[in-house]
Structures are given as structure tokens and as C-alpha cells.
Amino acid sequence: MIISIGNDHAxxxxxKAIVQFLEKQGHQIINHGTDTFDSVDYPDFGHPVAEDVANKKADFGIVICGSGNGIAMTVNKHQEIRAALCWTKEIAxxxxxxxxxxxxxxxxxxxxIEQAVQMVETFLNTAFEGGRHATRVNKIACQ
Structure with a gap:
């Protein structure tokens, strides 16, 4: 799989830990995130991830910021994106x-960090169930 990842200073x-895990699994990574702790603006790193996923340049995306909210709001502005803020592997x-x-x-x-890696692993290894959920998912996008 090709995974696009973006993060701010948080x-x-x-x-780094997620990319190491994914590369060991044989996934290709597109890195849009910062590597420093200097303050940056999360939209600058979220929008490129959303564009990669929306344009099918990447199969999935991973975004990271302090609360997870700001960057999730950013990527969810893209019509084709359904980003989920997750804090447990069950939610993922x-x-x-x-x-x-x-x-x-x-x-x-x-x-x-270990929890985040587990969430990513669960997220990537779980298939969409479809069925009654497909009807609901189709109602998410604004037409």
C-alpha cells in the first residue's frame, strides 16, 4: 500500500515510529510532515495528505497534530475524504x-506512540463492512 502521512510539530x-512500522510491513510512504518541533501550521501538512488520498496517489492517509482535531477538520474539507479522529484501536x-x-x-x-502504531495497524488491516453502512457513508458527502 501507499500511505500518505502528515504531521505538525506535535x-x-x-x-517516525509509524513510518518505521509501515516500512517494515512493506508499505510505501509519502511524507508531508515536519521533522522538527518548531511551531508550524497543521493545514500546511494536512491538505497534501488529503490531496494524495483524494487523487488516489495514496491508498490511505495518516495525520497527526496535538489534539488530532485541527488536522482532521482540515482534511475533512476535501469532498472525497472521510477522516476519523481515533484514540483507541477499537475506534480505529x-x-x-x-x-x-x-x-x-x-x-x-x-x-x-505505541498506541498510535497499534491504531494505524488496526486501521489499515480493517476492511469496510459495507451493507447498511454503505448507505450511511454515501449520505456523508454533500451533493
């Missing part, structure tokens, strides 16, 4: 199963 260590699983989320948003200040 997430360089998270991104449901985001894929029931919502067909294509980007996971991770709150770096509220999750441990």
Missing part, C-alpha cells in the same frame, strides 16, 4: 468497518 516522534477499527474512513487522525498529546 507529531515528529509519532510519525470502527472507523474503517462502519465509516469507510480513508484517513486516520491521531491526537499526539493524548495517545502514546
Amino acid at each position: 507529531g515528529p516522534n509519532y510519525k 477499527e470502527l472507523a474503517r468497518l462502519h465509516n469507510d474512513a480513508n484517513i486516520i487522525s491521531i491526537p499526539a498529546r493524548f495517545t502514546a
